[in-house]
């Protein structure tokens with residue numbers, strides 16, 4: 001019997017102006033953890049969507065366990081033993097874990113029996129989860145467990161995971177990896193997509209590397225360094241972000257005892273958040289998702305109003321000003337959710353450039369849009385941030401996730417803010433593009449802007465921020481110089497350990 005589970009031969013898929021997959025061929029063996037690597041827009045999502053029956057190939061074929069495999073829908077893919085955990089969770093917040101799992105099953109058993117099975121699977125695979133809890137109360141890591149357990153209940157032969165660790169703490173990543181290793185040991189194959197190359201090296205047996213829709217390499221990830229893998233992906237040498245040491249200037253952004261109730265029932269209220277960000281400085285804010293990051297961004301951008309004197313920009317009270325007025329003064333923000341929040345999916349890139357650039361780029365004239373100038377601004381973002389798209393008249397939705405992220409961050413940086421607040425600036429962005437975004441944020445600070453980077457990527461925060469603070473249940477710890485901290489201490493601050501415990505560990 002062959003040891004190959006899924007064989008992919010010559011899969012091809014074209015979109016207008018782009019060959020997303022060009023005769024892609026590779027095998028996934030039984031019981032292996034196979035990494036799919038590639039820079040943004042390389043075609044990874046398109047490929048897994050074809051495997052999961054969401055997109056139909058233009059050409060090529062697949063076999064599963066030696067038999068022809070051409071799923072016309074995810075339903076057919078699941079019936080054949082293929083399961084997928086998506087980047088974005090599709091759970092109902094008001095329902096319990098068990099009810100959510102039942103909704104995703106073809107033939108759910110009675111609730112009691114299902115709750116029992118969820119407990120069983122969660123214990124067997126070391127993924128603690130209470131079936132009775134309401135999903136709205138769960139952390140991002142726990143929500144992911146719901147998705148994984150939902151997949152495991154189908155006893156899949158192939159489990160596809162798209163960027164599974166971007167919402168997890170280091171400790172949760174360890175738990176997930178132990179689960180995946182155990183599944184592979186039992187014979188389940190795993191196709192694993194991630195931009196985190198150190199994780200790929202720690203977890204995966206083999207890697208297939210895509211560039212511009214084609215397979216450009218196959219590698220043993222454990223035999224190569226993360227840098228070598230990244231260079232195979234981009235086909236060139238990588239740069240390391242750096243900046244000359246600069247003295248820090250006056251306080252630009254001053255937040256004093258900011259308390260705000262979250263507008264969402266499952267949100268986190270901000271509790272007396274205090275921070276001062278100086279000209280020329282990057283303040284990194286770490287924390288597990290759902291600890292007030294979205295609320296902090298909304299409070300600083302002006303989407304949520306605050307007491308006037310709780311937020312000051314260069315001494316001016318801005319707490320009561322909305323986003324446009326704050327932008328005019330030079331306080332800019334880029335939220336985490338790129339499709340729908342930072343960018344309007346069905347609008348063109350030019351229209352999206354206009355959306356936040358109108359005031360500072362002077363794209364309006366007596367109420368009329370200066371379309372030529374808006375297009376020129378969009379083109380500048382595309383060029384300066386290497387956004388892969390056929391042109392600015394294409395819809396935001398047609399860009400790969402990482403390319404849209406480069407567009408959204410580039411749009412704010414090019415507006416020369418006095419203070420910029422970004423949430424997860426390199427989420428889902430490949431190694432080369434992440435380095436470019438980090439360099440751009442550092443250049444912006446070097447030019448004298450005050451920059452706040454909210455991120456769950458600790459390595460990123462260690463690399464670029466001057467000072468670090470952790471957000472936990474809506475409270476911000478006192479910022480400390482990053483150079484003084486170890487990754488372990490930061491991990492503890494993020495997990496809500498109090499100063500005492502951090503001091504204890506440090507000692």
Ligand SMILES: Nc1ncnc2c1ncn2[C@@H]1O[C@H](COP(=O)(O)OP(=O)(O)OP(=O)(O)O)[C@@H](O)[C@H]1O
Pocket residue numbers: 015016018019020038039040041042043044045046047388397398399400401402403428430
């Ligand atoms: N529905 C679509 N319509 C038009 N173009 C698309 C569509 N989906 C993907 N593309 C294009 O196909 C190419 C491959 O995109 P894909 O999403 O597969 O890349 P990816 O490797 O998953 O990228 P990322 O790491 O950024 O998520 C990109 O150029 C993208 O713009």
